[in-house]
Amino acid sequence: MAVSKDQILAALAKVPSPNGVALPDARVLSDVVVSDGKVFFSLTVDAAAVKAWEPVRKAAEDAVRAISGVQSALVALTAERSGASGSQPQRPVGQSAQRHAHPADQVPPGLPGVDAVMAVASGKGGVGKSTTAVNLALGLRDLGLKVGMLDADIYGPSLPKLLAIREKPQTVGGTRLKPIERYGLTVMSIGFLIDEETPMIWRGPMVMSAITQMLREVEWGTLDVMVVDMPPGTGDAQLTMAQQVPLKGAVIVSTPQDLALIDARRGVAMFKRVNVPVLGVVENMSYFLCPSCGTRSDIFGHGGAQKEAERLGVPFLGEVPLHMTIREKSDSGRPVVATEPDGPHARIYREIAAKVRDQIKGSAQVAPKIVIEA
Numbered sequence: 147m148a149v150s151k152d153q154i155l156a157a158l159a160k161v162p163s164p165n166g167v168a169l170p171d172a173r174v175l176s177d178v179v180v181s182d183g184k185v186f187f188s189l190t191v192d193a194a195a196v197k198a199w200e201p202v203r204k205a206a207e208d209a210v211r212a213i214s215g216v217q218s219a220l221v222a223l224t225a226e227r228s229g230a231s232g233s234q235p236q237r238p239v240g241q242s243a244q245r246h247a248h249p250a251d252q253v254p255p256g257l258p259g260v261d262a263v264m265a266v267a268s269g270k271g272g273v274g275k276s277t278t279a280v281n282l283a284l285g286l287r288d289l290g291l292k293v294g295m296l297d298a299d300i301y302g303p304s305l306p307k308l309l310a311i312r313e314k315p316q317t318v319g320g321t322r323l324k325p326i327e328r329y330g331l332t333v334m335s336i337g338f339l340i341d342e343e344t345p346m347i348w349r350g351p352m353v354m355s356a357i358t359q360m361l362r363e364v365e366w367g368t369l370d371v372m373v374v375d376m377p378p379g380t381g382d383a384q385l386t387m388a389q390q391v392p393l394k395g396a397v398i399v400s401t402p403q404d405l406a407l408i409d410a411r412r413g414v415a416m417f418k419r420v421n422v423p424v425l426g427v428v429e430n431m432s433y434f435l436c437p438s439c440g441t442r443s444d445i446f447g448h449g450g451a452q453k454e455a456e457r458l459g460v461p462f463l464g465e466v467p468l469h470m471t472i473r474e475k476s477d478s479g480r481p482v483v484a485t486e487p488d489g490p491h492a493r494i495y496r497e498i499a500a501k502v503r504d505q506i507k508g509s510a511q512v513a514p515k516i517v518i519e520a
């Protein structure tokens with residue numbers, strides 16, 4: 147039988163908050179998301195009282211897990227701006243965020259067993275970041291690397307669809323999650339835990355703690371490289387990544403249109419600002435290849451990304467055509483590099499992957515600057 151929200155609230159009623167008030171009456175509870183036996187919610191508390199709340203967070207998680215039919219529970223503790231802390235931004239204070247907090251200008255601890263973490267990003271949405279990330283990850287796999295993929299797009303996770311993953315991750319030892327294996331990639335996405343249709347109202351701190359948990363509390367195993375599919379833009383998630391893991395670098399995806407290039411510039415600038423090396427720019431939907439006659443048309447005006455890359459002094463990694471096969475394969479969960487490995491598109495992605503691999507090898511780890519915005 148499906149677990150109901152009322153059952154969750156009834157269980158939480160038995161969990162006292164630090165001042166003795168039952169949790170549902172303590173005015174700290176976010177909306178409770180229940181989906182397929184997976185439960186997720188957050189407790190928003192005063193930053194000054196975080197220590198006192200950590201055992202409550204744990205007790206809430208245990209109480210929910212004890213309900214029959216609940217497969218896993220994720221309770222995040224998030225700090226409310228407290229009166230005293232004035233202009234400081236909200237930040238995650240969940241168990242993992244606290245445990246892994248690190249002072250500014252020090253390299254944050256790496257992920258045990260993971261050699262390199264790289265981000266695939268863009269300044270604006272819909273440029274083909276996720277498609278590029280998946281095919282690039284598969285290209286790296288074809289070069290003999292052991293590759294993981296983390297979907298950091300909490301608002302609109304894509305990996306369940308792009309890799310046709312319907313199964314839910316298993317928990318290990320009650321608290322850690324086992325990622326899903328697909329096409330030789332080790333994959334984790336918030337979309338595996340929450341249904342695509344579930345409307346998600348995430349607040350900044352929840353986004354950050356969800357990403358931190360997916361980085362730190364997943365059994366990633368031994369990986370040569372972890373490819374992170376970033377959400378569009380230059381917001382919280384990007385900064386969290388830069389602050390929570392030692393990023394080897396970022397690949398920026400852009401379309402040839404000018405507007406996208408302005409956004410790409412913003413993406414490049416953001417990573418530079420947090421001291422993360424830009425591994426290069428990929429021009430996606432670079433030109434149109436007619437599927438029937440093979441004629442090439444530069445419908446968006448071609449070559450802009452290459453010029454821009456030169457101007458910004460970052461490597462140009464390659465151009466991917468706008469092609470029906472890439473879209474169809476991508477949208478049906480059978481990425482072109484995995485299912486048409488001998489085709490022309492797979493070759494392009496593998497060439498890009500080879501350049502990325504060389505860039506990763508060459509890029510030294512630098513300490514990310516912690517940017518605190520007023």
Ligand SMILES: Nc1ncnc2c1ncn2[C@@H]1O[C@H](COP(=O)(O)OP(=O)(O)OP(=O)(O)O)[C@@H](O)[C@H]1O
Pocket residue numbers: 268270271272273274275276277278299302304377378430431466467468469470472473474476477
């Ligand atoms: N080279 C390409 N040729 C044809 N279609 C493509 C290509 N690259 C991406 N697409 C299609 O464009 C759409 C958007 O791609 P994708 O989801 O990868 O973009 P995104 O930048 O990750 O988007 P979001 O910002 O929403 O995360 C998808 O339908 C995808 O199949």
Ligand SMILES: [Mg+2]
Pocket residue numbers: 275276277299304375376
């Ligand atoms: Mg995407």
